[in-house]
Amino acid sequence: MNEITNTRMNPGIDPSLSIWNWEIPIYLxxxxxxxxxxxxxxYFLFKGRTxxxxxxxxxxxxxxxxxxxxxxxxxxxxxxxxxYVWRVYTTFKIKSPMSWGxxxxxLIYPIxxxxxxxxxxxxxxxxxxxxxxxxxxxxxxxxxxxxxxLVSMIFGALLGIYTGVLxxxxxxxxxxxxxxxxxxxxxxxxxxxxxxxxLIAKSKYESHLLAKADNVFLSLELIxxxxxLIGLLTSTQVHISAAEFLISGNYAPLFWVFVIGLGIIIxxxxxxxxxxxxxxxxxxxxxxxxxxxxxxxxxxxxxxQASHWFNAGMLK
Amino acid sequence: xxxxxxxxxxxxxxxxxxxxxxxKTENNxxxxxxxxxxxxxxxxxxxxxxxxxxxxxxxxxxxxxxxxCCPTGASHIxxxxxxxxxxxxxxxxxxxxxxxxxxxxxxxxxxxxxxxCTFCIHRVEEGLDPACVSxxxxxxxxFGDLEDPNSEVNKLLNSRKHHAVLPExxxxxxxxxxx
Ligand code: SF4
Ligand code: SF4
Numbered sequence: 001m002n003e004i005t006n007t008r009m010n011p012g013i014d015p016s017l018s019i020w021n022w023e024i025p026i027y028l029x030x031x032x033x034x035x036x037x038x039x040x041x042x043y044f045l046f047k048g049r050t051x052x053x054x055x056x057x058x059x060x061x062x063x064x065x066x067x068x069x070x071x072x073x074x075x076x077x078x079x080x081x082x083x084y085v086w087r088v089y090t091t092f093k094i095k096s097p098m099s100w101g102x103x104x105x106x107l108i109y110p111i112x113x114x115x116x117x118x119x120x121x122x123x124x125x126x127x128x129x130x131x132x133x134x135x136x137x138x139x140x141x142x143x144x145x146x147x148x149x150l151v152s153m154i155f156g157a158l159l160g161i162y163t164g165v166l167x168x169x170x171x172x173x174x175x176x177x178x179x180x181x182x183x184x185x186x187x188x189x190x191x192x193x194x195x196x197x198x199l200i201a202k203s204k205y206e207s208h209l210l211a212k213a214d215n216v217f218l219s220l221e222l223i224x225x226x227x228x229l230i231g232l233l234t235s236t237q238v239h240i241s242a243a244e245f246l247i248s249g250n251y252a253p254l255f256w257v258f259v260i261g262l263g264i265i266i267x268x269x270x271x272x273x274x275x276x277x278x279x280x281x282x283x284x285x286x287x288x289x290x291x292x293x294x295x296x297x298x299x300x301x302x303x304x305q306a307s308h309w310f311n312a313g314m315l316k
Numbered sequence: 317x318x319x320x321x322x323x324x325x326x327x328x329x330x331x332x333x334x335x336x337x338x339x340k341t342e343n344n345x346x347x348x349x350x351x352x353x354x355x356x357x358x359x360x361x362x363x364x365x366x367x368x369x370x371x372x373x374x375x376x377x378x379x380x381x382x383x384x385c386c387p388t389g390a391s392h393i394x395x396x397x398x399x400x401x402x403x404x405x406x407x408x409x410x411x412x413x414x415x416x417x418x419x420x421x422x423x424x425x426x427x428x429x430x431x432x433c434t435f436c437i438h439r440v441e442e443g444l445d446p447a448c449v450s451x452x453x454x455x456x457x458x459f460g461d462l463e464d465p466n467s468e469v470n471k472l473l474n475s476r477k478h479h480a481v482l483p484e485x486x487x488x489x490x491x492x493x494x495x
Contacts, residue, residue, distance in 0.1 A: 008353035080409025
């Protein structure tokens with residue numbers, strides 16, 4: 001028997017870490033979905049879909065802008081020393097994913113604005129007339145649009161990857177300390193984004209394409225989730241105990257029912273029927289995917305905080 | 317270059333918590349928070365039980381993940397003795413460092429910045445021992461330069477069996493417990 005008693009009871013730290021509440025999972029989810037939307041709309045731009053007036057690449061960057069701003073707000077709300085937030089931008093720390101992320105986020109905004117300028121939403125162009133001339137300039141250079149698409153895809157991927165690396169670089173939490181986490185978060189961001197764009201897409205072509213793409217993302221996500229768990233289960237005792245939080249522990253119901261079942265497998269089955277024209281495209285499947293992606297972030301952030309080098313062997 | 321560390325004799329420690337009180341007083345640690353604490357590690361079952369009492373705090377690791385992950389440089393390695401410190405004016409309270417520490421040695425101070433043991437660097441710079449070391453009634457704690465072969469800490473480490481806490485986490489902790 002090994003019994004450890006500790007006189008420390010620091011708020012937020014003991015008995016198990018609870019420093020990150022709803023703000024961080026929301027931020028990681030919004031960051032992930034925006035990353036996926038940038039990749040998707042960037043791809044449409046790159047493929048020259050701007051010729052189609054119904055292309056979702058005109059609306060998606062604007063929505064991304066709003067969602068990312070909510071994500072940044074959530075991140076800001078999580079900070080404990082808010083008045084000092086500007087300190088992040090007085091330095092660049094090469095070993096800190098948090099520093100990388102802060103700078104990537106700042107670079108994402110001008111890229112989103114460039115995307116929005118390709119076709120300015122009506123309510124904006126009426127108020128800010130000068131934007132029209134910029135938009136005309138961009139549209140007179142088809143290669144410029146292609147390049148904006150390419151840059152969007154690259155920065156979207158960086159953003160999606162960073163949301164996973166942020167957690168996986170924290171070696172003290174065995175559940176996060178896994179090199180597949182960035183792939184999982186990138187794929188989950190892509191699947192949620194494909195689902196979201198599918199929901200708002202006006203063109204039939206896009207709905208069909210995005211449902212197909214979503215099926216690929218969801219299948220890959222499932223494979224990576226399995227690899228993620230295998231990676232933990234074949235590692236040290238603390239990693240095995242961390243995996244057990246998801247497989248059979250406190251987070252198992254959320255993980256199996258909402259992340260795997262309702263978030264991946266059921267929508268995948270529905271969408272497989274839809275892309276094979278057996279049933280009509282249903283909004284229910286993409287909605288399930290988006291909710292599943294959100295719950296995935298909550299489960300990983302919370303179970304990761306509970307996983308520990310000390311208590312992993314004792315808590316089940 | 318000095319490398320400060322601590323050696324704590326678990327054969328002498330009785331878990332009286334004087335070190336905890338001394339730290340709270342010396343460093344104005346707010347109510348409900350601790351920069352150092354006592355762990356009782358009991359192994360076996362009666363009558364063959366082994367009890368180790370440890371006074372724990374930030375290990376001032378040589379490979380400190382808390383410093384690497386900090387986006388502002390608030391968490392840094394002090395130029396004197398490799399002590400790991402937090403600059404309150406630089407800390408944004410993102411808590412990445414808290415999540416990165418396998419020892420859970422850090423906490424958010426009610427004023428918003430992240431706080432933890434400083435090895436009482438303000439005392440050490442004046443040639444004094446950290447407050448916890450200086451008050452221990454059983455003299456079980458030793459503070460000094462681990463790089464100096466003639467330091468008391470080094471002599472103890474060379475002559476007694478010892479261990480660190482969770483060395484497998486890979487952060488190279490600089491507090492050693494004599495067995
Ligand atoms: S014990 Fe924790 S806070 Fe202290 S230096 Fe090591 S990792 Fe950083
Ligand atoms: S909470 Fe403060 S010290 Fe810790 S990583 Fe963030 S900015 Fe650095």
